[in-house]
Amino acid sequence: MPLKKMKAPATTRSSEDRKAIIEEIKTDEEAVKSITDEVAGDDKDAHDAEEAAKNPPANLSDSEKAAYVDAKKNDEQTALDAAGDARERLTEAQKSLDDAKAKLKSLDDAKKGKI
Numbered sequence: 001m002p003l004k005k006m007k008a009p010a011t012t013r014s015s016e017d018r019k020a021i022i023e024e025i026k027t028d029e030e031a032v033k034s035i036t037d038e039v040a041g042d043d044k045d046a047h048d049a050e051e052a053a054k055n056p057p058a059n060l061s062d063s064e065k066a067a068y069v070d071a072k073k074n075d076e077q078t079a080l081d082a083a084g085d086a087r088e089r090l091t092e093a094q095k096s097l098d099d100a101k102a103k104l105k106s107l108d109d110a111k112k113g114k115i
Helices: 002-054 062-114
Strands: none
Touching: 002 062
16 A cells, blocks of 8 residues: 555656646647747748839839838848747747657656556
8 A cells, every 4th residue: 555655646746747748838839830820921021022122103203112112121121030030939939849749758658667
């Protein structure tokens, strides 16, 4: 009987650790998806701004066209910068997700070894 009492807290702790890691994985997966969507949106914004700069409205005067093109080029650069920042965060989020998955695998492997 005392042996079972000693195993119960370890099993409970292991179960709690597993639940915490699974929650971490879910959170990291949501972050990866969200940031991936953000990158796609920033890339689209950059592309749209680039296309707009290449094709300013015909009804603008020459000075208005120049200002329009400059504004669109600035918008493009802003979107490219945002996409770059998001890609860095995506790399970090993906690493965190991979680490959490590795922790879960290690915990599961250790549990299998004890059975």
